[in-house]
Amino acid sequence: MDRHAEYVLRTVEERGVRFVRLWFTDVVGAMKSFSITPAELENALEEGMSFDGSAIEGYTRVQEADMLALPDPNTFELLPWRGDDAPVARMFCDVHHFDGTPFDGDPRNVLRRALERARERDYRFFVAPEMEYFYFRDERSAETLDDAGFFDLTTQDMATELRKQTILTLEAMGIPVEYSFHENGPSQHEIDLRYTDALSMADNVMTFRLVVKEVARTNGVHATFMPKPIAGAFGSGMHTHLSLFEGEANAFHDPGDEFGLSKTGRAFIAGLLHHAREITAVTNQTVNSYKRLVAGMEAPVYVCWARNNRSALVRVPLPKRGNTEATRVEYRAPDPACNPYLAFSIMLAAGMRGIAEGYELPAEATNNIFEMTDAQRAAAGIATLPTSLDEALDAMEGSELVRDTLGEHVFEYFLRNKRREWDDYKVQVTPWELQRFLGAL
Amino acid sequence: MVALLVYPDPPAPLLAQTLDLAGYTWKAVANASVATAQIPDGGWAGAVVCADEDPEGAFGVCRVLRKGDAPVEGVLLLVNGAQLGELEHREDLFDDFCLTPFHPRELEARLRHLQFRAGRVRGSAEVTAYSGLEINTETYQAAVDGRPLDLTYMEYELLKFFVTNPGKVFTREQLLSRVWGYEYYGGARTVDVHVRRLRAKLGEEHANLIQTVRSVGYRFGQTRWGVAGG
Numbered sequence: 170m171d172r173h174a175e176y177v178l179r180t181v182e183e184r185g186v187r188f189v190r191l192w193f194t195d196v197v198g199a200m201k202s203f204s205i206t207p208a209e210l211e212n213a214l215e216e217g218m219s220f221d222g223s224a225i226e227g228y229t230r231v232q233e234a235d236m237l238a239l240p241d242p243n244t245f246e247l248l249p250w251r252g253d254d255a256p257v258a259r260m261f262c263d264v265h266h267f268d269g270t271p272f273d274g275d276p277r278n279v280l281r282r283a284l285e286r287a288r289e290r291d292y293r294f295f296v297a298p299e300m301e302y303f304y305f306r307d308e309r310s311a312e313t314l315d316d317a318g319f320f321d322l323t324t325q326d327m328a329t330e331l332r333k334q335t336i337l338t339l340e341a342m343g344i345p346v347e348y349s350f351h352e353n354g355p356s357q358h359e360i361d362l363r364y365t366d367a368l369s370m371a372d373n374v375m376t377f378r379l380v381v382k383e384v385a386r387t388n389g390v391h392a393t394f395m396p397k398p399i400a401g402a403f404g405s406g407m408h409t410h411l412s413l414f415e416g417e418a419n420a421f422h423d424p425g426d427e428f429g430l431s432k433t434g435r436a437f438i439a440g441l442l443h444h445a446r447e448i449t450a451v452t453n454q455t456v457n458s459y460k461r462l463v464a465g466m467e468a469p470v471y472v473c474w475a476r477n478n479r480s481a482l483v484r485v486p487l488p489k490r491g492n493t494e495a496t497r498v499e500y501r502a503p504d505p506a507c508n509p510y511l512a513f514s515i516m517l518a519a520g521m522r523g524i525a526e527g528y529e530l531p532a533e534a535t536n537n538i539f540e541m542t543d544a545q546r547a548a549a550g551i552a553t554l555p556t557s558l559d560e561a562l563d564a565m566e567g568s569e570l571v572r573d574t575l576g577e578h579v580f581e582y583f584l585r586n587k588r589r590e591w592d593d594y595k596v597q598v599t600p601w602e603l604q605r606f607l608g609a610l
Numbered sequence: 611m612v613a614l615l616v617y618p619d620p621p622a623p624l625l626a627q628t629l630d631l632a633g634y635t636w637k638a639v640a641n642a643s644v645a646t647a648q649i650p651d652g653g654w655a656g657a658v659v660c661a662d663e664d665p666e667g668a669f670g671v672c673r674v675l676r677k678g679d680a681p682v683e684g685v686l687l688l689v690n691g692a693q694l695g696e697l698e699h700r701e702d703l704f705d706d707f708c709l710t711p712f713h714p715r716e717l718e719a720r721l722r723h724l725q726f727r728a729g730r731v732r733g734s735a736e737v738t739a740y741s742g743l744e745i746n747t748e749t750y751q752a753a754v755d756g757r758p759l760d761l762t763y764m765e766y767e768l769l770k771f772f773v774t775n776p777g778k779v780f781t782r783e784q785l786l787s788r789v790w791g792y793e794y795y796g797g798a799r800t801v802d803v804h805v806r807r808l809r810a811k812l813g814e815e816h817a818n819l820i821q822t823v824r825s826v827g828y829r830f831g832q833t834r835w836g837v838a839g840g
Contacts, residue, residue, distance in 0.1 A: 176763035179750045184758065247760045293797055340810035343762065365803045417798050 173242035174214040181207045190259040191238050194276050196227025196582050198508025200375050227582040228274050238262035249341040261372045273578040276510035283514040293414045294517050297364035300505055301405035303398050304328050304356045308391040311398050313356030335384045344373045354402035367513040374509035396504035397460040404461025407505040412497040422496035435530040438483050440523020445472045447568035448515045450561035452503040456594045459557050469501045472552040473534035481534050518574040559591050613637040613650050615657040617671045628714040642670040656684035662710055672703035683728035745773050768804050772830035781827040
């Protein structure tokens with residue numbers, strides 16, 4: 170047994186941990202969990218715990234239902250909200266078949282595979298997401314807690330207290346926070362996580378969503394990562410800062426370049442842009458996601474990049490002077506309802522494809538892109554992101570890149586599951602239609 | 611490195627060879643008065659006393675190691691099977707014993723265990739505690755202001771390294787090789803990430819115990835007088 174596993178066993182004993190929760194993620198990004206007692210832990214660490222995978226979205230067909238959850242001892246953390254009396258800990262798991270091979274349907278395995286491919290070329294991938302979300306009075310109505318706006322400093326404000334508790338909980342679990350503030354929408358908040366390797370960050374995003382909801386719930390309110398809960402307000406995004414290190418050097422940085430970008434950095438961005446339409450179903454996976462991706466709401470709509478335009482799909486933030494390590498690329502399409510393992514995998518793969526194929530970076534977007542007519546943009550070769558889940562799935566279905574990155578199993582399941590979501594949605598009669606047509610027609 | 615005391619002088623060849631192979635620095639002493647007269651700076655790091663040939667001389671050495679000018683934790687006594695009866699009423703003179711002829715692996719393991727325990731006892735005040743922060747290397751637990759600090763294994767190892775080396779500046783590469791070891795190939799970014807995680811867990815009040823030394827690396831705690839690089 171390795172040192173990490175020994176340490177976990179020792180900590181469980183010293184801290185009197187009563188239950189260890191084993192966490193893993195289904196294909197659409199929902200967290201799954203089962204608990205084991207400390208007595209079972211040693212066995213779990215060595216051999217894995219078996220569970221019935223047929224009940225998990227996108228896992229297995231019934232005849233191959235039994236799977237193994239192998240806890241990753243690096244991810245052992247106590248759950249701070251469970252208190253010190255009967256501590257509960259968690260570990261993220263890798264899901265394997267009984268013969269010990271990694272299971273293709275496990276999103277953590279999809280990301281491990283994408284990272285391994287990058288590592289074969291000596292690249293290490295780091296990410297930092299900006300998590301946006303709303304607080305509501307409860308989960309049935311969209312009644313907000315306040316009417317404040319961007320950066321507003323609200324006094325005696327419940328949401329400020331919620332945010333503070335959330336950050337303290339995250340930090341106690343080893344998830345450092347860079348910034349947090351009141352976002353643009355009423356009751357909308359943003360917490361930016363400090364960069365770390367993509368696998369830890371995907372685990373962190375899963376933990377983050379749980380912590381935010383848990384803290385809200387204990388305070389009697391509801392937190393949501395729904396991308397667009399209020400029609401007239403900005404939606405919630407998960408802008409993701411991406412960086413690539415080659416050995417110890419920032420692979421995106423070139424001090425001699427006018428944008429501070431290396432050839433690798435340019436090709437990576439070109440890869441993101443080139444494959445943007447194909448990967449949008451993964452980064453924006455719900456029907457509701459596409460109500461955020463509309464013009465005039467600081468959300469990306471056109472496939473372009475810029476240094477200082479917050480409607481561009483890819484932004485290259487200016488690093489602070491002299492800080493070469495900070496050169497990075499911000500991909501602004503994803504929303505916080507995505508499956509972070511798959512989203513990080515697919516962003517990395519698109520960028521890596523750009524590097525491998527030596528894609529050319531198109532010219533930086535100028536403001537008039539947003540003032541052009543559709544025809545003018547088409548003539549200038551500027552694509553538009555999919556405007557609905559349906560359109561995004563069509564673009565994904567034809568993508569060799571997405572199929573290859575997600576693997577056959579996840580690719581097929583994802584399409585099937587999301588087609589069903591679209592089919593359900595398209596037959597709905599919405600309140601908007603009733604209001605508009607019931608009387609008039 | 612501080613030396614282990616070994617009795618007698620010269621020790622049996624197998625004993626000398628075992629200690630050398632295990633990487634210990636050691637010094638043989640001929641009798642109890644040499645053991646007190648030649649205490650190295652910082653005291654003996656422990657002792658391996660062989661009672662095979664001259665039990666009286668051996669117990670004499672143990673006795674001075676237990677009191678007087680050369681107190682030492684971690685005394686390993688080597689005895690042969692026929693001498694086991696002589697240990698009665700002498701339990702206080704040694705911390706562990708090992709039968710001769712010994713198996714080198716067993717001797718190593720017992721010695722390592724003694725050193726581990728002695729390290730905890732000897733180092734308690736200054737080495738494992740710093741400014742409200744405590745690290746218990748026996749239980750792998752850390753606490754800040756008496757409140758348990760729940761760390762992952764690598765966070766714990768990094769913090770332990772910092773706490774036992776306060777005031778010194780380490781580059782990321784040094785930290786990688788000393789804390790993570792050679793098996794790790796995550797790069798220096800890994801160090802930054804773990805330092806941030808540690809700071810987050812230490813909380814606002816104690817986060818600045820780990821200081822970033824611009825374009826060099828990190829330092830834990832205050833610079834000591836006479837230590838350059840602060």
